[in-house]
Amino acid sequence: MGQIEQGLERALRNRPAPSSTEARLRFLLATHRGSTQQVATVLEVSQRTVQRWVTKKPGARQPPGPAHVRAIEEAVLARWQPRVQARRRAQAEAEGFVFHTRARFGFAAPAGSSDDPRVRWITQDLPGEVARELFAARDAGAGEQQQTAILARALGHAYFREWGRRAHGLYVAFSDVEFADFSIG
Helix, strand or coil, X not given: CCHHHHHHHHHCCCCCCCCCHHHHHHHHHHHXXXXXXXXXXXXXXXXXXXXHHHCCCCCCCCCCCHXXXXXXXXXXHHHCCHHHHHHHHHXXXXXXXXXEEEEEEXXXXXXXXXXXXXXXXXXXXXXXXXXXXXXXXXXXXCCXXXXXXXXXXXXXXXHHCCCCCCCCCCEEEEEEEEEEEEEXX
């Protein structure tokens, strides 16, 4: 998961998801009303395996392996705060968001301009159309490069060309993203 994807995930939640495997298992059990069978079905393992992971008996507990830890994390993230995520996404698509980033920006521009790429800190309001395009691309399985291209186009228009008032024909190259945060609402 890239920086942009992580930033979107953080923006859509108002509390972080559980970080330890034990806390994630407790969450899944609570979500499924304590049914180890339902959790096993979600994780595609046996009920006995889930019981071994969550037992309180000393010496009987066995931690999940790396592949199972990833499956547990994905299951939790898929179920963590769905109503909050839907509400925040709708708000971003309607009102826009503020994008904070530190990344390398370069330009393809007419002669006489400074086009050397350099690292910049940028905080910029972006409209709801960008949020809609970004979420649609994410839902379609777009990778980090496609999401970066969407944000580069939006930042080029809003930040570097000041909403079309200057620097016509300027193309923005956006790469080496150190962090990307989104503020919604």
